[in-house]
Amino acid sequence: MNQTCIRDVSKHVGQEVTIKGWLYNSRSSGKLMFPQIRDGSGIIQGVVFKKNVPERVWSDFEKLTQESSIIVRGNVRADERAPGGFELDVVDVEVVQIAEPFPITPKEHGVEFLMDNRHLWLRSKRQHAILSVRAEVIRAVRDFFDSNGFLLMDTPIFTPAACEGTTTLFEVDYFEDAKAYLTQSGQLYNEATAAAFGKVYCFGPTFRAEKSKTRRHLTEFWMVEPEVAYAELNDVMDLAEQFLTFIVQRVLENRRKELAELERDTSKLEKIAPPFPRLQYDDAVKMLQEAHDKGELEARFEWGGDFGAPDETYLSSQFDRPVMVHRYPTAVKAFYMKPDPERPELAMCVDVLASEGYGEVIGGGQRADDLEYLLKQIHAHGLPEESFDWYLDLRKYGTFPHGGFGMGIERCTTWLCGIEHIRETIPFPRMLYRLKP
RNA sequence: UCCUGAGUAGCUCAACGGUAGAGCAUCCGGCUGUUAACCGGAGGGUUGUAGGUUCGAAUCCUACCUCAGGAGCCA
Numbered sequence A: 001m002n003q004t005c006i007r008d009v010s011k012h013v014g015q016e017v018t019i020k021g022w023l024y025n026s027r028s029s030g031k032l033m034f035p036q037i038r039d040g041s042g043i044i045q046g047v048v049f050k051k052n053v054p055e056r057v058w059s060d061f062e063k064l065t066q067e068s069s070i071i072v073r074g075n076v077r078a079d080e081r082a083p084g085g086f087e088l089d090v091v092d093v094e095v096v097q098i099a100e101p102f103p104i105t106p107k108e109h110g111v112e113f114l115m116d117n118r119h120l121w122l123r124s125k126r127q128h129a130i131l132s133v134r135a136e137v138i139r140a141v142r143d144f145f146d147s148n149g150f151l152l153m154d155t156p157i158f159t160p161a162a163c164e165g166t167t168t169l170f171e172v173d174y175f176e177d178a179k180a181y182l183t184q185s186g187q188l189y190n191e192a193t194a195a196a197f198g199k200v201y202c203f204g205p206t207f208r209a210e211k212s213k214t215r216r217h218l219t220e221f222w223m224v225e226p227e228v229a230y231a232e233l234n235d236v237m238d239l240a241e242q243f244l245t246f247i248v249q250r251v252l253e254n255r256r257k258e259l260a261e262l263e264r265d266t267s268k269l270e271k272i273a274p275p276f277p278r279l280q281y282d283d284a285v286k287m288l289q290e291a292h293d294k295g296e297l298e299a300r301f302e303w304g305g306d307f308g309a310p311d312e313t314y315l316s317s318q319f320d321r322p323v324m325v326h327r328y329p330t331a332v333k334a335f336y337m338k339p340d341p342e343r344p345e346l347a348m349c350v351d352v353l354a355s356e357g358y359g360e361v362i363g364g365g366q367r368a369d370d371l372e373y374l375l376k377q378i379h380a381h382g383l384p385e386e387s388f389d390w391y392l393d394l395r396k397y398g399t400f401p402h403g404g405f406g407m408g409i410e411r412c413t414t415w416l417c418g419i420e421h422i423r424e425t426i427p428f429p430r431m432l433y434r435l436k437p
Numbered sequence B: 001u002c003c004u005g006a007g008u009a010g011c012u013c014a015a016c017g018g019u020a021g022a023g024c025a026u027c028c029g030g031c032u033g034u035u036a037a038c039c040g041g042a043g044g045g046u047u048g049u050a051g052g053u054u055c056g057a058a059u060c061c062u063a064c065c066u067c068a069g070g071a072g073c074c075a
Helices: A006-012 A055-063 A111-116 A125-146 A187-197 A233-254 A256-261 A281-293 A309-316 A371-380 A385-396 A409-417
Strands: A016-029 A032-038 A043-049 A069-078 A086-097 A171-174 A178-182 A199-207 A220-229 A278-280 A323-326 A349-354 A359-366 A402-408
Touching: A006 A016, A006 A043, A006 A086, A016 A086, A032 A055, A032 A069, A043 A055, A055 A086, A125 A199, A125 A220, A125 A233, A125 A256, A125 A409, A187 A199, A187 A220, A187 A385, A187 A402, A220 A233, A220 A409, A233 A256, A233 A323, A233 A349, A233 A359, A233 A402, A233 A409, A278 A281, A281 A309, A281 A323, A309 A323, A309 A349, A309 A359, A349 A409, A359 A409, A371 A385, A402 A409
Parallel strands: A043 A086, A278 A323
Antiparallel strands: A016 A032, A016 A069, A032 A043, A069 A086, A171 A178, A199 A220, A220 A402, A323 A349, A349 A359, A359 A402
């Protein structure tokens, strides 16, 4: 295909190129026109002088509407007056289609309208930037694990039972009489694969049926979960710290332009490097209580509960890099968390709160490896023992200390982009009351 | 599920008890360096739905629907 990507035009200065794309916007002054041409890799400004092109080319350009599909031939020239620094002196155009009036005009729009037109909204510069950062995050995730001795172990999406309680699961019919649930975590399966392969990770879609309606929730999101045999809580924290740092560095390296488009203050991201502050739950509670006493937090936090969104926001805004809060009360955490041998009322778990008030991006810890303790926990949480028979086998046949964590791709992307709402970090968000497009 | 707010032209908003209006988009005209270009003109409405109050309702009242923001829960 004879075609040049707009991304690569800087390599073709002085040459004639063919660009296949769409009209992003156009400005004209009588006998001079400046069509902005978009091809998915970038945007370039064209220049059409009426007297320099055949009559047909001029009249074709006059008819184009926003997002009409076109194939443009022209000469590349560097020009300071053009956004992006390069211009295309147009020689010829082939009109593929004159688009119907495009709903998303260059002026501002409301959230509902944009979400209803998500399939068209994706063509905007802003969505282009955000979703490019998302792709970079995912590439970094894979590269990090693949080059550090981890093996990809895809875990099932249909699962037979809840891993942490059925209220948050989507239920589907699974042939005759059986019910299946869409996965909310691959972790239990990865404890099995970790016993087989040592260091593993799974990466795939995750489903939560909670009726959460906030800027940090999706009902369908992508989660990456490493699991490491013989890892203890400190090893899990070391891993989380290296992993997040790697992702941030990669995005800074490869997606500067996109971050600039989003007006992201990258100086905050540049500070991110190990070691991350490690804060015991006990000490975090003290910080929250002091904040309340100083009038910086409305509700007084009492020891024993899980942090609410305002608490997380406060804690993460106190540090210039992500903070790792560890050893929460066992009572507020999942049944499979290992209790601290020195203080059994605390779980060997860790939440990583992203900086700048973005809240939890990673949750994980060390898993309970003792059969008796796990049985007790399963009963205490009112879970059906028979659903977990295979999981309990892992504690009968060569039990071992191990741990890992899960990171939400979209929460991480929201933070790195510095944007308000998670819904823009996945091409087609699934949220409470939104299943279309 | 609960709390708060909002639904008026294709879109973003104004009019707050007395003749429904502007910008953008669309169409027509003008402009040889535009930067969400600009200037002139035209078309475009069952004011979310159903009731009610009133001489008169986009405006006040009631119910419902939809959306947004937040809470709880979580990655």
